[in-house]
Amino acid sequence: MRKAGRRAGDSGTREAILEAARSQFADFGYEGATIRAIAAAAAVDPALVHHFYGSKESLFAAAMQLPVVPSEVITGAISAEALRPGETLGQHMVRFALALWDTHEMRPFQALLRSALTSESAAAMLREFLAEAILGPVASVAKDSDPGQTPFRASLVASHMVGIILTRYVLKIGPIASASADELAAAVGPSLDRYLTGDLR
């Protein structure tokens, strides 16, 4: 059933499927997009999509792992070597996240969040994605005398950044949307530093 010129297992085919999935999820939301439509948009058989990715939920999770932001990139971004002289980790994280969003397409994030507001399974998907791609690496730098506290620290950082991203890029709340990366790094960085290593009680 494959179209001429495409080989199953081909990384080009996988990428075409993920690309089609991102586009369909962005246009129709999690519940509205179908494997059939995604397969059609990628010019492959639906069975091939099932073969590579299993369920729609697995495909969704794979498609929304922004290819330019694997967790290794985040791990690199939060490593001490990436810091400018005099810059704190919190400031660096703000600057890094804003640079990422300033240079990339926001639609997959919006689609993901929209789906999470609609469906508990999509919320679970985003939760799992955040846990794997963001909380893990962030937790690795939130060294704590009480390791039980580390997930709480990482999730406070994620919470704050989600709020900043949402109000700056989606809601476009004036002062947050128009602030420079330096202004936001100076304002928000110390909060993140406190969440990572400060006293939270």
Add this chain to the structure above:
Amino acid sequence: MRKAGRRAGDSGTREAILEAARSQFADFGYEGATIRAIAAAAAVDPALVHHFYGSKESLFAAAMQLPVVPSEVITGAISAEALRPGETLGQHMVRFALALWDTHEMRPFQALLRSALTSESAAAMLREFLAEAILGPVASVAKDSDPGQTPFRASLVASHMVGIILTRYVLKIGPIASASADELAAAVGPSLDRYLTGDLR
């Protein structure tokens, strides 16, 4: 100006007004919509709209099925009299917001946010509404030697709270969702205090 068969106070009239309000807010944004135009669309006298709903903000809250009128709640939340002994304003704001969400239905908020993620006109509506209903009261306590800085302070508070609410109640990110109000107030309160009155440069 009422349609035949409608009695003032009639639930049908109220529903017609809310329906007209939803449509006008969606088409013209929060600032662009007027009580006069909403009344005209519902074929009632503007005085009746004022009689039923008071301000434009209250009408918006009713039309969007928000369980509370935000500026009333926020004004109460940020009054100094509401503070417990030894509690900072930032801690109080966190505790207050969580108590509000713990006792009310989240769905209207989710619906509003979902619309904002889908449509630029809905995002504009929510943005304008937040600016008036939330940033205003918060700005009133963010006293600043540089008044030009006040909207930035208020929007940082709003950004952080949006992130906390979203990750705790919608995404249900483990450590944020399971933390007690006291734990979150202790962790997040100092960030809000700094945004309100600290040095942000």
